[in-house]
Amino acid sequence: MTTPPAAAPAGRPAGRPAGRPRAFDRDDALRAAALLFWRHGFSGTSTRMLTEALGISSSSLYAAFGSKARLFDEAVRTYARRYSAIHEAAVAEPSIARVLERVLVDSVEEFCRVEEGHPGCLTSSAVMADASTTLDVRAHVAALQRSDEARLRARVERAVLDGELPASTDPAVLAELVQTLWHGLATRAELGASRAELVGAARLALALLDPAGRAADPAADPAALSPGRPG
Amino acid sequence: MTTPPAAAPAGRPAGRPAGRPRAFDRDDALRAAALLFWRHGFSGTSTRMLTEALGISSSSLYAAFGSKARLFDEAVRTYARRYSAIHEAAVAEPSIARVLERVLVDSVEEFCRVEEGHPGCLTSSAVMADASTTLDVRAHVAALQRSDEARLRARVERAVLDGELPASTDPAVLAELVQTLWHGLATRAELGASRAELVGAARLALALLDPAGRAADPAADPAALSPGRPG
């Protein structure tokens, strides 16, 4: 009904959806819109700014995305999926140390991508920016991030059961700490911290968190307060 | 010129600034405005919303604060001063462990104040929300937070010189990590994390960071991965 031709209408061989073809790339437009929302927030981005940046007319925008709110929602979800993918890939690592390393370091890489025009994390910005607009992006993003945290907590629990972490470890608290670091890195990136600074902080945190490193060589423990592994 | 009667005009004994007195409390209005900006962001808060919430007319608002942008700026600075005050008080502590504990735990208390209507950190929200509006709040907030970080880094350097931290400690990296945790706690608060969760994460981080605790009893080290001191 409201969704124009999201998927091919079954009768067609998916080659062309019928009617006049769209004159712009929908994914490109979505990316450009995300960038604008990122920089100016939802309310700070007008439909005029969007149509101008995307090089399309207002009617084209509404035909393709429905409304400004839905466009925003779609942009946020697109980026949220990236962050979830990082968590998903990370928890698949065999050792818990590698899991934590990948969650933090891979996320820093994502936050610092230069081909995107803006550092940081769109979902964090989105959540901070607009609370009670037409659209409840805040709740949706919060839910998404809770699921990322749950995945991580489950992985920590497994590590405890496997004896990889001491039995006294509280998985919920450890997961909360890692998520706190994650959000902190996103904010620092947004504030202009360099990749090197962020990776340095992340690696220090990882060194402090890694029980194997500390257990293996307690004498070298104080070195954990240096930036960490040289690599 | 543009600033009406910010300070008493010198000739008066500061009792009354002359002219018709203001019918509302300027600080109360500023607080109420800050809350609105917090919830809806700068662009998401209209002057109508402000005048309605503050119970004053548009002309009164403009007479008292100059413009919507200046009101926003003043609100952000007011809150930023609170966070700076926490850092200032913390670095005055004699032991570095107490310094870090106070920076993180006191900030969590601040983020979770219930008498304010919104959890989290206004400056973080402000930075995330609006980048290139009329007013460059972003740069100002970033500068403020850089000064907080510099203060903390200087305190860490002193702790290293005092032998309280191992000589291999990199003060810049340690300060960056603490600031990362700080921003992370702010974001988690904004996302709805409870005070207990935040304090738990903060205390775990502190336990991992505390070299005295680990050096004193390396055997008990794994316990550091539990929530931390019961108190």
Next chain:
DNA sequence: CCTCTTCTGGATCATCTGCTCCACAACGGG
């Protein structure tokens, strides 16, 4: 009393907001 100064509400300004309408253009199928 008057004057000077400042604040107040209400009306009002020009502009911008998100969004819709419409005539028409670009495709595939018959």
Next chain:
DNA sequence: CCCGTTGTGGAGCAGATGATCCAGAAGAGG
């Protein structure tokens, strides 16, 4: 070729926006 379908640009809608103006009110000083 016409048909149905879908996208397109431009004009334009009603309402909201940030900000200003003004007549008057409320104080201090003379």
